[in-house]
Amino acid sequence: MAEKRIKSPLPGIFYRRPDPDSDPYVNEGDRVNEGDVVGIVGVMKSFHEIKADASGRIVRFEVENEDPVQAGQDIAILDG
Template identity: 50%
Template sequence: MTTIKTAMPGVIYRRPSPEEEPFVREGETIEEGQTIALVEVMKNFNEVKADQSGRLTRFLVEDGDEVAISQDIAELED
């Protein structure tokens, strides 16, 4: 099992905007390079991309949570 980490500290969002569906749900398979969340840093939104393909088994953060740099945000089953 591996994890996806943040590259920037800030506030994490699992959907592109409040009304939209999440980028990815737990249990779904994702491709390398796919956006799985946004991190808001000083009012800028930065995409969090998967660095490898696999099944995303679990998110470790909630929508709107604070995240630190290099924090694990999701678990991936390769």
């Protein structure tokens, strides 16, 4: 199956969990559906959900929690 890439829509800091005390939204190996939140990007104290634009299994994350990201940068790889 073809890999699909979840990309950051804007530059900022990528977070895999909603807050430091919570579990990650998803982990590598988890199945997601189109529209599921896989993380958030924080920009100047505003937080924007990153949603899967296709269904599949998270093969891997391309960035670590709290890493800076650029607009269009790959966040995670899905397989169908």
